[in-house]
Amino acid sequence: MTLWEERAARNEVVFREVNEQVAGLEQGSAGGSASFLCECAEPACIDRIGVPLDVYEAVRAHPRRFIVRPGHERPELERVVGTQDDFLVVEKVGDAGAVAERAARRP
Numbered sequence: 001m002t003l004w005e006e007r008a009a010r011n012e013v014v015f016r017e018v019n020e021q022v023a024g025l026e027q028g029s030a031g032g033s034a035s036f037l038c039e040c041a042e043p044a045c046i047d048r049i050g051v052p053l054d055v056y057e058a059v060r061a062h063p064r065r066f067i068v069r070p071g072h073e074r075p076e077l078e079r080v081v082g083t084q085d086d087f088l089v090v091e092k093v094g095d096a097g098a099v100a101e102r103a104a105r106r107p
């Protein structure tokens with residue numbers, strides 16, 4: 001695993017932690033959606049994506065899965081497991097997946 005790959009995986013984990021806080025704040029507005037940060041590997045990306053909360057929760061149930069804007073997926077790090085109009089659901093493969101899973105287990 002290259003340093004770049006390790007950094008890319010960690011970057012996505014940071015965005016996930018921010019988005020989990022967004023989801024927590026939006027709890028209670030049942031059936032609603034929230035504006036989440038794109039969870040892609042690009043550190044400079046600040047795109048926001050409107051995602052229904054129930055969809056976000058379903059993605060978050062998988063430690064290796066992330067939400068990214070279409071075109072922001074990295075085939076060398078992840079594979080697309082879901083396609084919507086505004087976003088893709090990607091699943092980390094290989095070492096990037098292992099990094100994501102380790103981070104998700106942190107208390």
Ligand SMILES: [Zn+2]
Pocket residue numbers: 038039040041042045046047068069072
């Ligand atoms: Zn992005």
